[in-house]
Amino acid sequence: MSGKEIEVVQNIYDENDKIALETKASLEELGIFVVNVMGAPGAGKTSSIINIIRNLPEEKIYVIEGDIESDLDTVKLKDLGINTIQINTGGACHLDAPTIKNALQNLEFSQPGILFIENIGNLVCPAEFQIGEHIKMLICSAAEGSDKPYKYPLAFEKADVILLTKCDLKEYVDFNDDFFLKGIRGLNKSVPVFEVNAKTGQGFSAVAEWLKHKSH
């Protein structure tokens, strides 16, 4: 890239972070705790959100669904009575702070609670952009294999909590727990890692308990 191009890219990052911090501050005033849910396509982000919510019956929940196209997940969440709005990026590979700031105009916060923002399915780009979150939740499927921390380090480095989903598939993909955890610990010494299974609900009460503690 030329000097001019690098400057433009740096400006985009700086402007993004400024808006993200403003968003975070204004949501904090309303008592909203924001969770940026990241992960590869098909990692189980929506299923994880649904299962966490089931274990938080006393919390007010809001969801913003980010997708390039389609509203499949928003329909799923609304059918469960969850207050959800859809963002379609129309091609963009991640959510950014201006996009979230705009979307928030369509979401009414009637009381304090937790806002889950499901990012675009992508283990690379979303990790580079703050969107106003208090924590980043990384969803990683056992079916993706145990080498992911080594290949996509930034997402693991920045995660405040990691969910290893589809744990029932471990045995079919020769998942190596030690290798996976060693990769994470090389990047992120203290991040909690929860093993979950959205088909049975296994593991999600512990995640919900952790999140409740974190958000209060």
Place this chain on the structure above:
Amino acid sequence: MSGKEIEVVQNIYDENDKIALETKASLEELGIFVVNVMGAPGAGKTSSIINIIRNLPEEKIYVIEGDIESDLDTVKLKDLGINTIQINTGGACHLDAPTIKNALQNLEFSQPGILFIENIGNLVCPAEFQIGEHIKMLICSAAEGSDKPYKYPLAFEKADVILLTKCDLKEYVDFNDDFFLKGIRGLNKSVPVFEVNAKTGQGFSAVAEWLKHKSH
């Protein structure tokens, strides 16, 4: 984005495509057929390449491995005696034409054959960039779920061939074949879709046969 920013982005695309076409032309002169292998993290790109190569014993094979970090897959391929070089993008979410042009200086083409370029694990950004390929091969794991064509349309639209990997996991994730295929056909009327399983090798002889036909 501002007008200046849009202009910079458009310049990057145009310059990329120009270099990609030059690369393709110069490889064609050497009798090299280039396959751009795309797919989400953990879709099974490397395993698919290995299984296809096993079914093409009479072809000369070259591989470029694209990863953000690590050389895990290159080690795997070299251990099998496959002529492989590694690219680490150090953060970038896709391979682009200038990166491939540079990498090709380190790869000696002793005879005509097939060059597999494994792109970064990302179902979004790689689909936007030509890198000098003759065909785009999209690798999609059954464990990712059957809704992927609806959520990540560009990759499915641009694919010249699609491999549905980890087919043994279909029953565990309630994979819906009809929904998956309907999504693909809405974007790409004629792309061949092969079901494969890298653990057993099932389905890869048909892929290899198709590729051999396509490359000659």
